[in-house]
Amino acid sequence: MKQILIFLLATFSLSAQIKGVVLDSISGKPIAYVNIWVENENIGTTSEENGVFSLDIKEEKNIIFSALGYETKTIKSTEIKQVYLKSIVYEMEEIVLETPKKTKEFKVGNYESSGFRWHLNYNFNAIYFESNEETEKHPYLKEIKFHTISKLKNSKIRIRIVECNTDLSLGTDIIDEPILVDIKKGSKKNVEDVSNLKIKIPENGFFIVFEKLLIKENKFCLERKYKNSSKVKSTIKSCSYEPNLAYIPSEQNNVLYANNTLNWTKQDKVKLDKPKSYENLLMRKYHDKYLVPSIEITLTN
Incomplete structure (x- = not known):
């Protein structure tokens, strides 16, 4: 019975949803709309306005975080909880300010x-x-x-x-x-x-x-009801x-x-x-x- 329980827990952990939050490494404030995806796969999501995100994966993966103005970061899915991104420091160059004429x-x-x-x-x-x-x-x-x-x-x-x-x-x-x-x-x-x-x-x-x-x-999610050949009613939910x-x-x-x-x-x-x-x-x-x-x-x- 103990072995069965361990197996069930392991199976659950492999298919569970990862949840976390993306934060600025200096201010600690949440970063909105961070691009998050599984390395070498087309599975991804975006952090919400409060920096929170969730991702469904079945096994340990490398997860990539990319946001405008921040360094891209790769973390193992098992280590994700609070993800801190470091802002990019741009080298200051001579800036020539120009004002568009807007005549043409x-x-x-x-x-x-x-x-x-x-x-x-x-x-x-x-x-x-x-x-x-x-x-x-x-x-x-x-x-x-x-x-x-x-x-x-x-x-x-x-x-x-x-x-x-x-x-x-x-x-x-x-x-x-x-x-x-x-x-x-x-x-x-x-x-x-x-x-x-x-x-x-x-x-x-x-x-x-x-x-x-x-x-x-x-x-956007839509539910559609239909009957199969045996006239059994079913519902299909599709999201985009x-x-x-x-x-x-x-x-x-x-x-x-x-x-x-x-x-x-x-x-x-x-x-x-x-x-x-x-x-x-x-x-x-x-x-x-x-x-x-x-x-x-x-x-x-």
Whole structure:
């Protein structure tokens, strides 16, 4: 009987939910919206506004914690309770303060407001914007317009502005504060004014990164009742995290996707089996195209 009890306790501990809180190592204050995921896996979560998080795993794993302005930290799941992150200390360089004139504007991107037929279930989307003659004439980011689809009355999405490395990978954050946007239910246009941040376009170009926050506020669950072949009633519960970006077809492959901030990838072109068939009437515009978020940015001088 004792051996059976030990076995049951061991089994329970392996499948139990890990709970903890993420704190600033100096102030001891909770850190909100920290990206948390299992190393080398697509299992993750986000800390709540009070720094609290939970994660379901079946065995001991390495858990990675990543937050804007803090050093990334890896901890064994068995050691997690209070996780302290150390803030990044930036070396001070000579700062030249410039004020945008805001007399001229230039828009770039692909934005559509309707007809969305495709969905990609990635937690992170990074859209690349190159540096060119127009960005030299209009070097400041003024506004980000993007389209979302959400099943919740209210949800949140986070935007980061990230430098582009010479190999077209994501570099460091241009600003050390997150941009949190409140999203409404349905198919919606969102316009975020970032002119007060005075974001200047780097020489190598930059990424606008959309991060889905895996928090309670963004969780949508739906229960469906059905009868099987034996007419036995059952209930299926499915959950998702909102909001989702709306995707449109494009000839340009300028987007990186990921489920955590380490494993970025590109998508191949969409290939339909019978693109000219009646069944694909509404989908054929996506054939032999890349999927990109519906987004447009405004630059100013």
